[in-house]
Structure formats: C-alpha cells, structure tokens
Amino acid sequence: MKERLEALRTEALSELQGVSSPQELNDLRVKYLGKKGALTEILRGMGSLSAEERPIIGQVGNEVRGAIEAVIEEKQTSFQKAETEARLRAETLDVTLPGTPLPQGALHPLTKVAQEIEDIFVGLGYTIAEGPEVETDFYNFEALNLPKNHPARDMQDSFYVTDEILMRTHTSPVQVRAMHAMNGKTPLKVICPGKVYRRDDDDATHSFQFNQVEGLVVGPNIQMSDLKGTLLQFVQLMFGKQTEIRLRPSFFPFTEPSAEVDVTCVQCGGHGCRMCKGSGWLEILGCGMVHPRVLEAGGYNPDEVSGFAFGMGIERIALLKYGIDDIRHFYTNDLRFLGQFARM
Incomplete structure (x- = not known):
C-alpha cells in the first residue's frame, strides 16, 4: 500500500504541473x-492492515495528501494572480483624462424672482416675516375685516381642513x-413671502x-x-427705470382706500401691443x-x-419679467423650459 501511495503522489504531482486552467485544476x-x-x-484498505502498519501508512497518506494540496494551492494562487492582472489590464483607467461633465443645476425661475423681490425690499429697509401655511380662520379672514359670512370671502375660494382651519389663501x-409680535410698537416694515392656496386653476394664468x-x-x-413712491421704486428696480405705474x-x-396697480407694458413700453391688449x-x-x-385687530390704535x-x-411678476404666457410652465418640470433660466 505504501508503494501505491508513492506512485499516486508521483502521478498526481506530474499531472498538476501540466494544468492550464482553474477548471482543470x-x-x-x-x-x-x-x-x-x-x-x-x-x-x-487500511482496515486490512495490522495494528503496527496502520500508523505508518496513515502518516504516508497524510504526507501524500499534503504534497498534492500544496501544489493545488500554489497553482490556484497563480491562476488568481493571473486573472487579477488580466482584469487590471482590461479595466485600466487613464486618470489624466477629464471626467464626464455633469449638467449643472440652477435656481428655479420662481425662486430667482422671489429672491430678487426680497432683495429689493430688504434694500428698502424691510424685514422678512414668515408664518404657517395651515392657518386659522381668525388670522386668515376675521382679523383682516372679513367676518364669517362676509360676501368678500367668495373672492378667495378656500381649502378648509375644519370649520376653523384652512390652507391660507394669502400671506x-x-x-x-x-403686528401682534410688535405689541403696538412702530415702525413696522415687513414683507411676507410664501405659498398660498385657492381653488382656482381654470386657465393659463391661475393655479390652485x-x-x-x-x-x-x-x-x-x-x-x-x-x-405709491415705494411701489414705483420697486417696479423700476424690477423692470427698469423706464417703467411707470398707475393706481386704479x-x-x-382689509384696505381703505384700495387700489389696483398697473405698470407700463414690459413688452411695448406703453405704446400698445397684443400683450397689453392695446392699452x-x-x-x-x-x-x-x-x-x-x-390695525385694531393687530393691536394698534388707528x-x-x-x-x-x-x-x-x-x-x-415672473410671467411679465420673462414674457411667459402660461403659469403652468413653472410647474411641469420641463428641463427644456427651466434650462433657459440657468443662463440668466
């Protein structure tokens, strides 16, 4: 049996020297x-051996197994190294090449206009105030001279959460x-930017x-x-010094007297065109x-x-500033539209 083991070792080592692939190994x-x-x-066959022969044959068997395993491990390491080198050659990167350029983001046009408006009024000495978008009926209507069942509430078709809670319809x-935060102190000069919600999205110039x-x-x-002086300065900073205003x-x-403010057409300069319908x-x-x-609801003595x-x-403001004809363009996330403002 010892001779058979030695012959097996010789045969195995000879065959292992000639392997050329991991599968063959x-x-x-x-x-x-x-x-x-x-x-x-x-x-x-060790069961048929005498008690004296078994340890000797067992030791030889372990030596043969160890010799074969050592060659197999050596070959396996060699194949793995060759595979790694081949992959490195195939996947080599030229780190000196420029990277793939990624598209650069830009501010949304509404964000740009909002920031420009804020910058103008902050420059005029105003501070920025913010409040909740889910508002109470008191703050949204009653404190603004719009008691319950007032017909003017119909001007602002609202999203109600409960009878006393709603999505604010204005800022x-x-x-x-x-005013409440000032506790009757003056002067108070604030602007209040933010989202508002109304059930009004019937045409190209309105959104809910x-x-x-x-x-x-x-x-x-x-x-x-x-x-009037404040608003004139604002529109001239926003649309250009040639811009004029009129109050109707x-x-x-919530105001008395009240007025609508018009500006000279940003497209024709006030001469009359399709955009301003000739006016x-x-x-x-x-x-x-x-x-x-x-004023009384805000804690002031009128x-x-x-x-x-x-x-x-x-x-x-954005529609007029950029000459856009449909408010819905701002919300469709069309990159062809939004990309135009990245360069402005």
Missing part, C-alpha cells in the same frame, strides 16, 4: 482528493402675526397653489403717497391703506398710527 483535485478520489480509495395672516409676497408698513403719518380705485376688505398697461398687484379695523399694505403674485 479543480477536476484533478476531485480526481485525487475527492470523496471518491484515488487517495480515498487507497486509504479505505396677509403673516402681517397680522407681525401659487406664491405671494405681501408688504406692510405701520407707523405715524403713513400716507398713500408713501405707498378698487376694493379690498399700454398691465395689472401687477393690489394695495391700499390698512383698514382701521385691521387714531395714532396708519399704514399701507400691498400684495403681488410671484408667478405674475
């Missing part, structure tokens, strides 16, 4: 060392909260969610001329002197102070 491992391999078959509630910026000034001897009488429950003017925002009841307020839709 595995086949030889099974052939010689597997459960039904040649070495196992020889060692099964005017933030003005009332800003849109963005507003409202402004409020409260102090002694605030007059309508202060309001209007009605808002030379475009409506841009609403404004007025703060109603005495609103006999001692006065104020003005204004409100504009950011989408409306």
